[in-house]
Amino acid sequence: MTSALFDELSWRGLISQTTGDDDLRAAFEAGPLTFYCGFDPTAPSLHMGNLVQLITARRIQNYGHFPLGLVGGSTGLIGDPRMSGERVLNSSEQVAVWVDRIRSQVERYLDFECANAARIVNNLDWTAPMSAIDFLRDVGKHFRMGRMLAKDTVATRLRSDEGLSFTEFSYQILQGMDFLELNRRYGCTLQTGGSDQWGNLTSGTELIHKVNGADVHALATPLITKADGTKFGKTEGGAIWLDPDMTSPYDFYQFWINSDDRDVDRFLKVFTFRSRExxxxxAESTAAQPQARQAHRVLAQDVTTLVHGEDTTAQVIAASTALFGRGDINEIDEPTLAAALSAVGVLELDGDLPNIVALLQRSGLVTSNSEARRTIAEGGANINNVRVTDPDHVPVMTDLLHSSWLVLRRGKKSVVGIKVKY
Incomplete structure (x- = not known):
């Protein structure tokens, strides 16, 4: 079974660089091996880029190998050097809180019950007891300045006006030490990560070779980009987070459903567990009926279910259709309804509600009262997916969804949320 893993990762476009394709393929075939991927708590949640690593780790586990999910309690205190400039150092108390949050997210994607069960580790366990002198003598002595300075991020930052602090410069030593420690404790022989981490990945392979003469492996996945040239995992509102309180499941689903046609096939390979067939x-059905957007819907449903669960995804899909008159809007829970309406726009009102003509005009769905009356006469005004034909109609308390909301729609596609405060 493991003999097909390298080919599977390659077909899905998940191999950018390795320490040796033939050696890694042989290691997979000789398995099971133990591998790890690290996640630093430099924010309260993981984001879309981390999802590539989480899914890749699960794919490797599914082929019988043993995953270690490393949460960087120590490396999170420093932060991996970025091309854009020095990171803000967070307090140890804040990082400790984020460690717990990131740990719970990582645990969602790995199997802890199977024969090759996953394990969560924290690099603070072996760095905290180490003195600075021990670190320099036992680990630092194996690193050569020339190699460290040649790393892409380091070289770029050194050429910048801001430069690079010694704190961030030392990050690659810490990550290299992680691989060495996991090799000693668990026999770990493979580290995975994004291609922007390649210098840090090889810091570990080189350190292990110098310390005990062993050859271990590194696998870098490519950075995912979008066909239109914009950065993957970003929207106008910022990063797409895995935490539902930071990016609502509705917005998460919409990110995927709105994928560029040119990206969908590639995203299905990277982010879902759908087979080649x-x-x-x-791809064939989409080519035959592009207007149905079947591949987009499968992509959005699969990834949202993976991250947020079946029940939440069902609510999101129901909201996506019900807002535009194709489902029962009363069955949508309030968080999903609020997120969906925030995406189309919300008018907040205090006190008693005005009539439908005023609602249409104040919401911006029409530009004048006369246009509102014409819309109503033509059958184009709806409240909560119920057509309103009387221009003097005034919604009442029992019309409010979750005691606060109305969904006001003009025609088939123009929707605004009304939030009522009493």
């Missing part, structure tokens, strides 16, 4: 069939 299933993805090929989706």
């Amino acid at each position: 299933e993805i090929a069939t989706l």
